Amino acid sequence: MTAFDELMAFQRETSALGQIAGRLGWDQETVMPRGASPQRAEEMAAIEAVLHARRSDPRVAEWLDQAAPQDEVGKAQLREIRRAYDRAVKVPADLATAIARTTSAAQGTWAQARADEDVSAFLPVMEEVVSLKRQEGEALAQGGDVYDAMVEDYEPCTTGAQIAAIFDEMRPRLVALRAAVLERPEPAALTGSFDELTQMRLTQKLAVTFGYDLNNGRVDKAVHPFSSGSGLDVRITTRTSETDPFNCFYSTIHEVGHAAYEQGIDRDYLLTPLGRGVSMGVHESQSRIYENQLGRSRAFTGWLFDQMKDAFGDFGIADADAFYATVNRVHNGYIRTEADEVQYNLHIMLRFDLERALMAGDLQVSELEAAWNDRFKADFGYAVDKPSNGCLQDVHWSVGLFGYFPTYSLGNVYAGCLYQALRGAVPELDEQLAEGDTTGATAWLREHVQQHGGLYAPREIIQRASGVEPGPEPLLDYLEQKFSGLYGL
Structure with a gap:
């Protein structure tokens, strides 16, 4: 040898x-x-x-x-x-x-x-x-820089300062869009009770619809949804709430994005460094594009509306257009994983600043709850009501994942670039999604991103797939166009 x-x-x-x-x-x-x-x-x-x-x-x-x-x-x-x-x-x-x-x-x-x-x-x-x-x-x-060294574990060749610069570019347009949206009437929220076993049956169907191979995976429940494994054994979890089935459905679609990435990697790379996602930012680009640009689109939500009627009967939403508005409702909330697309990245920016301060020694653990609550009130305009809606809501810090949080927003940025290219490459995308057919989108993502695993550096794989230098402009344009249409701005 x-x-x-x-x-x-x-x-x-x-x-x-x-x-x-x-x-x-x-x-x-x-x-x-x-x-x-x-x-x-x-x-x-x-x-x-x-x-x-x-x-x-x-x-x-x-x-x-x-x-x-x-x-x-x-x-x-x-x-x-x-x-x-x-x-x-x-x-x-x-x-x-x-x-x-x-x-x-x-x-x-x-x-x-x-x-x-x-x-x-x-x-x-x-x-x-x-x-x-x-x-x-x-x-x-x-x-x-200590924090830079930690980010390297999740997003190679990226520094805290580079991330901060991206966030500084994003924040003004996000805050302006949120302010404009919140001045408009809020769409109806889901009400009522949704059987949790029925949720799990439908969530299994959603997982398969988005290309998750259950011969090499499984769906279980956990306190905090996650995806685990690579190659021939890739598992996901979700969670249920009797009053909020979207929590279950969109957590599942999100985690399927992660799992599909791992399942889609070239099998020749199995159990090698190339046999897993190249970075968490690229990983999040898959989970976020599955969850949002595809799963929350007008076309796909029309199909999901019919699936929910079949599963739960009349659940109080009049038609597919009203359901699309409900799925994408911009509203006050504490939980990152349940945040709408407009406000999600603001939740990440809060965590990024706090964990960066913790690693620098500028913030002590004993001060964390107060710092979180103060920052949340400043950013969102209302107070945290309980710890599980505040600094205890995420599992990441307990298991030492410092430097991980910003990759969620980097993933959104990458997803914006990919979606712009995907729409050009698959012109019939909306027609397919309206039939519950995600294969046009997922096949394109598998070919251009997923199969390569760790072959290319993170920003390189996004640039190769999208044809543009990764940056927040496509994401921000997508958000402004989508929510201007939804809210009549």
Whole structure:
């Protein structure tokens, strides 16, 4: 075997172990007994110790020096392996293990604190998580910006300053659009009760409609919806509310976007660095375009209206046009995952600024709830009513995902660019969506984005697919056109 062959064989074993760790995480958030949390923390720490040892193994450096790839794919494999190795060797093994142990335990603590509306019960473990993640960030940054080092895990070659500049460009037009919309009469909201088993049956149908392969996946329930896995085993979760079926349906479509990306990657890349999404921003471009530009479009909501009538009978919305307005209703709310397209990115900007301050040491964990509530009141004009609608609503910080939040808005930006190109490439898109047929859109996304996995850098894959340099202009134009039409602006 050549050095390249030996390196790839070693990498496939490491990736397989990483998938096992991911499955432990899926189990913890879906079906694991609550009392198993302390043991699961030790299990996660043990497997992280093995993974860290493999990722920082000195033989990886030797193989990288000796490997001579023969094609573009081989060169991309080495690029990704080298990037991961250079990061792994900077983080002490005991720190990596401690982070895995602490975040596993913190996830359970967060879920219980959220259920109890008790921030004080979560703060001690949050202090531990933040301290450990700062140490990791400092090790990775080696004198540079700690937050930039953390963003690199989720969106390579992107800095906090670059993200802040994009957000500064987006904010004025978003705030102006929101102000104009909120001056207009608000469409009717859903009312009544929607059987949760019926919701789950329809959500399974929606998952398949958007191309999710249930032979290699499954749909379960969790406190916070997520997608897990890659290759031949890609699982999603959703959640139900008896009074809000949209929470279930659009969470499912969103997570199917993530899952379809992973299922759509070229199988030749299975269990290699190219066999997963290249970045969370590109991942979010898929979930957000599935959920919003496709799933909340006038064409598709007309089909969904009929599906809901079949499932629930008369549910109080008169016709497909009124249903489209209800689905896209801009309204006050606390929850990021339930936010309308106009306000969603403002929720992300809040989290971005707070977590950046936490990592810089400018904000202490003990101050987090007050800082969140003050910022929310300033940005949205009304007060947070309870912790589960405020700083306890998201799972991300409990499991150490600092630097992740801004990728949601980067994903929206990327999705805007992709949708502009998609509409030109599939002129019959609306007619297809009106029939509940997403294949024209999903096939285009699979061909131009998903199949490539990690072959190209994040911004490069979006530019290749869309034909434009990624920027917020297409997204903002789309939002202004859509909501001007909806609200008669």
